[in-house]
Amino acid sequence: MIKVAIVDDHKILTEGLQGLITDSGLATVVGVAHSAGQCRLSIGFWKPDVLLLDVGLPDISGIDFCKELKQEFPDIAILALTTHDEYSVVRQMLDNGASGYVIKNALPDEILAGIEAVAAGQTFLCHEIDLLMKRPSGKNIWLTERERELLRLVSEGLTNGEIADKIFLSPETIKGYRKNLLLKLGAKNTAVLVKMAFEQKLI
Incomplete structure (x- = not known):
């Protein structure tokens, strides 16, 4: 079973995600942090396969934190889960080592598909972000x-x-x-x- 950790400061969202992931039978949630600081303290104990990471954290940009985590824990697959749908933010997350990008209003099935894909070593973009990245480059x-x-x-x-x-x-x-x-x-x-x-x- 895939071990998932969640780093997001929205408590209601993290509770909903925990329920979704646990009920899916696909993965199990090994830890939740509401800031990068909390995550740093615990990630070594959690040893997740996949980390769901918000871009807008209260103490550091998720973009910078993604880079830091990948340097320290290169084997953890990072799936960005965020409200940001701007090309430059997606690009920076992927350049900093994220394996996937899902926006928070994506369908539950897409979030689970994202977890499964990045855990298997693939890159995953939810439908909306996939369309954004394929747009003519003049807009990007x-x-x-x-x-x-x-x-x-x-x-x-x-x-x-x-x-x-x-x-x-x-x-x-x-x-x-x-x-x-x-x-x-x-x-x-x-x-x-x-x-x-x-x-x-x-x-």
Whole structure:
């Protein structure tokens, strides 16, 4: 039987998930944590095969926590279970080692299918996320780590010179990066760029 742990700060949801998983006969819940801190303390004892991980945790971003967990416990399959359905969030979770991504309003059968698939070493995307990832790439914006850092500094209102000092690059290089960002996001100026960055949760 598949051993599942759940990390999510919504207690009602975790109770519902526990019931769903236990009743399925497919898996058993070996532990529940409502924060990354709680999970860190217990995951070594739980030894789950699959970890259901929320992206929006109270103490750390689930995206960062996913990376941390995969480095420490590479054998645990992580299935993101979240309300976030933005391309950039899904992409970052998968890049950080998640084996699957399910949104919270997915059908119970899809959640169970996700647990089964990632436990078997497969990648699993719920129907809605699968469609999102297959959309024409014009709607999907994927930024490199450096571009995201630059975008964050631009959104803080720093000039090219100030950004250059901060990340040890020449103002000319920053100018090129900024131009690329405008092109990539299809923004006509910095104000639009910053607005899009926040709307699409790119930073």
